[in-house]
Amino acid sequence: MSTRLKIVLALFIVVLILQLPVFNPEKNYVDADTHVDITDKYEVPMAIQMDLYVACYNCHSNYTEDYPWYYNIQPVSWWMNGHIKKAKQALNFSEFATYPPDTAAKKFENLHKVMKEQSMPLKSYLLLHDEAKLTDDQYQHIADWAKETQKKVENEIDSTKTF
């Protein structure tokens, strides 16, 4: 057997072994307190709730609704799991109500920014998730709402400051 063939064969075996279920990261189903979702503390119009739910919650929440079949293939699973972890660290709609006011204001500001830039959902996600594509109008609505809510939160912070 040529060296090259041996290497290819060895790689093939490694890839096969990685498919064993023990290498699958745990799925993102956190059985968490359901009263700290963004909607438990902030006013989110129904249309925007639906948009966030459809386009963002698979990454930015405690519950990934839609694991596609290819999630069970390595290293796809690690790659996707990495995105979900990073996304949740940056912004978790399921726990948004636990953010202190100054953090929440900052998150709304970032939300406004990425909606203006249309940089979320991730491009790689949109390739396989048509349902998560937002129209210009939807981006604009979410951006306006985020800015408005940011201002409300900041006003509340100011009004509780005593000098």
Ligand code: HEC
């Ligand atoms: C495929 C997973 C995925 C989807 C779907 C997704 N995001 Fe993200 N998002 C990420 C990741 C990963 C990061 C962290 C980026 C980084 O740290 O470089 C992020 C970061 C962000 C941030 C920055 C947060 C901060 O404070 O730093 C905002 C805001 C955001 N996303 C909003 C959204 C919105 C709104 C949607 C839906 C319209 C959405 N994302 C959909 C993966 C996703």
